[in-house]
Amino acid sequence: MLNLLKHLPDNAHVDDIVVGLSVKPSQITDGIALKTEHVTKIFDSVSGRVEALRDINLTVKKGEFVSIMGPSGSGKSVLLNILGALDRPTSGKVFINGLDIFALGNAEIATMRNLLIGYIFQSYNLVNRTTVQTNVKLPAIIAGVSPSEANFRSMKILEYLGIADKAKQKPANLSGGQQQRVAIARCLINNPSIILADEPTGNLDTKTGQDIFSMLNELSRKFKRTIIMVTHNPELAELTDRTIVIKDGRIDKEIIN
Numbered sequence: 001m002l003n004l005l006k007h008l009p010d011n012a013h014v015d016d017i018v019v020g021l022s023v024k025p026s027q028i029t030d031g032i033a034l035k036t037e038h039v040t041k042i043f044d045s046v047s048g049r050v051e052a053l054r055d056i057n058l059t060v061k062k063g064e065f066v067s068i069m070g071p072s073g074s075g076k077s078v079l080l081n082i083l084g085a086l087d088r089p090t091s092g093k094v095f096i097n098g099l100d101i102f103a104l105g106n107a108e109i110a111t112m113r114n115l116l117i118g119y120i121f122q123s124y125n126l127v128n129r130t131t132v133q134t135n136v137k138l139p140a141i142i143a144g145v146s147p148s149e150a151n152f153r154s155m156k157i158l159e160y161l162g163i164a165d166k167a168k169q170k171p172a173n174l175s176g177g178q179q180q181r182v183a184i185a186r187c188l189i190n191n192p193s194i195i196l197a198d199e200p201t202g203n204l205d206t207k208t209g210q211d212i213f214s215m216l217n218e219l220s221r222k223f224k225r226t227i228i229m230v231t232h233n234p235e236l237a238e239l240t241d242r243t244i245v246i247k248d249g250r251i252d253k254e255i256i257n
């Protein structure tokens, strides 16, 4: 992975990154951040077979803020994990910035994920052994960014999110809302073009949840990030550009808000 990255400047962009890959963008990428073609996901286990996703065809425009809703167990997290290349589909394709992501080797997938995608989880997923700032820096260090640049970037982002004073604390000493800000800071450190958030406000009280949503909204509106957010909250979903409703592993309907 580092091999691929060592030729790149710290502020490398997608177009620079793909130069070193074994697979080139095969589609016209103009205006499209993410596209799925006939994506399915089947889990086979001793307890039986689960068709978690069935023929998902989805196009998300660059800069679009999309929400995903649906009952528990309908496939929202499985879909987000596949969009974020954390898991492979059973069949079908996923194009990220025109790149057929699962045609890449595993190391390249990991590299692309680290550089292109910011992932925010309901349960923050922070490393409690280390400080807030180190948590935020980690994806940059993995991407081969110099320590001084990683320090600079992480402090800038923590300042932007209003938690610079917590930089030297351990995440466990922070409130839920503050921990989620740290997770957002971590997701932003490599300047991802796509942000995926799985119920980012699910563990937070209403007011804190709204604050976190406002931050995502600002990233979308002001900084033109593409955001896909799973939520159970219809009021937040309504504030996004489009809501995709998943039922039984299928897209049930799409609502333009």
Ligand SMILES: Nc1ncnc2c1ncn2[C@@H]1O[C@H](COP(=O)(O)OP(=O)(O)OP(=O)(O)O)[C@@H](O)[C@H]1O
Residues within 6 Å of the ligand: 043, 044, 045, 050, 051, 052, 070, 071, 072, 073, 074, 075, 076, 077, 078, 079
């Ligand atoms: N690793 C796995 N192995 C087997 N089945 C799985 C696995 N991951 C998910 N599933 C199944 O896939 C289906 C979709 O799960 P998913 O986690 O996407 O639901 P969800 O819509 O995110 O629900 P929730 O709103 O409760 O988070 C469920 O039936 C689930 O049990």
Ligand SMILES: [Mg+2]
Residues within 6 Å of the ligand: 076, 077, 078, 198
């Ligand atoms: Mg889920």
